[in-house]
Amino acid sequence: MIDQKEFESFKTSLEKLGQEMMEKNDRIYLSTIPEMAVLPKPEKKIMVSQQNIPDNLNSLLESANTSLDALVPKEVKRMIESYKKNMNEFIVENLNKYELESEIDAYLAKLQLPHSLECVFSQAEISEYLWKKISDIQQKGGSMFLDNHLSNLEKKNEELVKRTNDISIAIKNEEEEDIKNSKQYGGRWTRKPSTQINSTLYQRIQLILKNLSLAKDCDGKIKSSVLDNRKYFEILALSKQALSRQIPVKTDADKIKNSEPAVKLRKDLDSIETQKTKSIEVINKTFQTLNEDNIIAQFLQVLQNKTTEKAIFEENKKKYEDLIKELSVIDEEVKIVKISILANNTTFQRELQSNQGYNEANDKFFKDIEAHCVLYNQKLQQLQQGMKFYTDCNREIQNLSESVNEYLRARDLEKINLINFILSAGGSGNKNVPSANAFDNNLVHGFSNFNINSNQNNDVIPTQSIFEFIKFRIFKSILLYGSK
Amino acid sequence: MAERKRSSTELLSQLAKGIFDLYTSAYNLAVDSLKKIINEETKFYLNIRRFWYASISFIKMKDKIIEEFDKSGEGYGKAIAYLGLAVESVNVVYKDIVFIFYKFN
16 A cells, blocks of 8 residues: 555655755755745645535445446447446347237227227226226326426427537537637647537537437437327316216226126126236346346456456347346236136127127227327326436436546646647747657656656655556546546 | 647646545544544544645645746745755654554554
């Protein structure tokens, strides 16, 4: 950690140099040595963004896990992206082997279920089964919630577009200033033109704006769909009594309601709903595992030639196969229930058609309600995905903004130094003006040669300085090229 | 390059002072709010590192003044005073270094 010998050597060298300087001063220069207390203090310069210490220090530990993400080598980032893409394809391919929620709904719809069952179960009043679905929607906030969500998404989109454009303008202003200075100082303006450095930032901005534009189109489509179906969404906001009054014809279907096929069908539909919920949970868990999968350490080993990308993929594949296997159990259950539904539904539909309990208007009414319950949940899911997109996008813009601020600060500092140099050179057109790279090297060499006098005593450089040099380079690369 | 080096020497001094301040904040946090969960070795380490950077900051200030002295012939005494501050900074933590070397090695 700290080498005592190096520190001692450093201390001795300082004292020795101080002694030599004192002797020189006493013999030759005879300069007055001011009191240490009256010396002006060196100004501090911190070239990294300051972060306030949070109230909850545990959050520091959480952020510490991601704080070094930016230091992941580019090759590893590329490998991780490729891994996630391939794993995603593998999961989707495996999921396609099983019947998912939408396919089950489509299958039931083809069998006139569950609305035809509702014609029987909701005679004078909405059945408990249907009411549970409707009250779930009401608890989620109904159509007003959709409207608020849509309005929030619209505002969020506008806000993010504005923030991105502001960032773009700040980069453009710096670029224009650089061009102006380049014209003013001609050949003495030796640093790299902004246009050659800021293209990566512009690319990030373009990508964000493109995604925001696509998101806006998506929001528009959801909005028009919500508007088209508003009438039904408003019906879903009614109370149980009010909704029951909307049933077109009050029928008497007690006989068929209590028949064996109807009771069994109700039981099967309940069972299939449970399986659907389980299957959604498994799918969500699988994708959540993929998103949270921390595989940086594994891919760093690829760089050290200890393993290969393919080996890591194969190793992790097993984990997802095990997760997806849970779906096969659910799928088996669904298949058994479907056979039962098919058998009972044939008898039930026959009885229903021949019974006075059947009414075409009622059938359409319940079909619409069921369809709009599904549609509501779909729209809500889409809006939640939209909000998640804007949250992610906001984080990306925040990262971009920090990168741009640090880039602008670094360029500004570089500009001031270069102008000072040009002015102090008296406009002599000195061709030895250091370039921006020379400026960088100067800083780095300065740090790596932290010793008393750069012309002597090189052997007193503590080895710690090498680490400081490395750390400094890392900080500087973040400073100049952003964290992502 | 010589003209340029002058500005960068000052910049290095300022950067070292910045790092000194960062270590000071960390040290204050360690001995104040986090004193129960930070071990003694870390507190020593932070204290030594902050004075290490303080001395570097003063050495670079000294270098800057020597550069000016080379041109104008003035300020040699001031450079000695800055070097004195660098020595003082090292001396402040020297006893800590000896102590932790004795205690932890």
